[in-house]
Amino acid sequence: MKAACFDRVRGVRIEERPMPQPEPSDIILRVDSCGICGTDLLKFRQQSVSDGTVLGHEVVGTVADRGQDVRKFELGDRVVVAHHVPCYQCHYCLRGSLTMCRHFKETNLDPGGFAEYVRVPGSHVEHTAFKVPDSVTDDEAIFMEPLACCVRNMNRLALAANDTVLLVGLGSIGQMMVDLFRNRDCQVFGLDLKEERCKLAVKRGAFACATELNDKFVREIKQLTEERGVDVLLLTAGHMALVNQVLPLVRDGGKINLFASLGGNDESNILEYLYHREISLVPTYSATPDSLEEALQMIEDKSVEVNSLLTDRLPLKDLYDGITRLNNQEAMKILIRP
Ligand SMILES: [Zn+2]
């Protein structure tokens, strides 16, 4: 079978790999679609994975083979699956930090979704794989994992009704967040360099969006929050310099919600600043199985709209093009059709 691997020199190379074989509790999926995730882009940019790694974890496929112990899925079932499973037994898991479980990041699909076939290990079959409802298309189903990360983030935020949010970065993640905040009666201010992303967010229900932190936008935020500033600053993109700029727009006692790595090694005194103003930091890393299930339900009942976020569908050989287009913000969500 063919797989698109990370190549340190060329970016991506296509390799011939042996067909994965199932252990008794595994299934083999013929990959129908696999979304390119922001974390894939980061891994390519930082070259943080070893040469030959097959990435891709937003996978929809058809069951092509299964181990003798598998009862959950039949051959031919359409299945959506995510890549990490907690152990449910360690210190972290027992205290609810499922995504900090040491086992979590060690678990993965074999080899990864940017391949024609993928082996889904038994623990994934049990916890992170779901039959795609008939009313949900492949295109929609690939949003299960990224949306689940957003859902889990919302649950961690402990919002109150009418909370105000400044949402930095209106890519596909930011747009889904707009829906989730709107569904919880929160007012969203969006910030993104791209005009069309701002327009889309307003269409989805954001209160106001801007491509820069201009006076008019700041005034709007101040007005709606009676000069307090927003309750939550959610960063789905950005850099430390921007954080310093937008921090004064967070109310005292508000929250900074970090949803992405901002990179860099800025020597600002941000922690001191947070301490004195009692601003809590709510970082969220990855999704848990229950949030995956919740996300799939939302896609099915259309309380979150995902179709408009998909800009391209590309064959396996064009994976690197897709990554480049996403890096240049020429596309919002791209999926690979191996
Ligand atoms: Zn992802």
Ligand SMILES: [Zn+2]
């Ligand atoms: Zn654990």
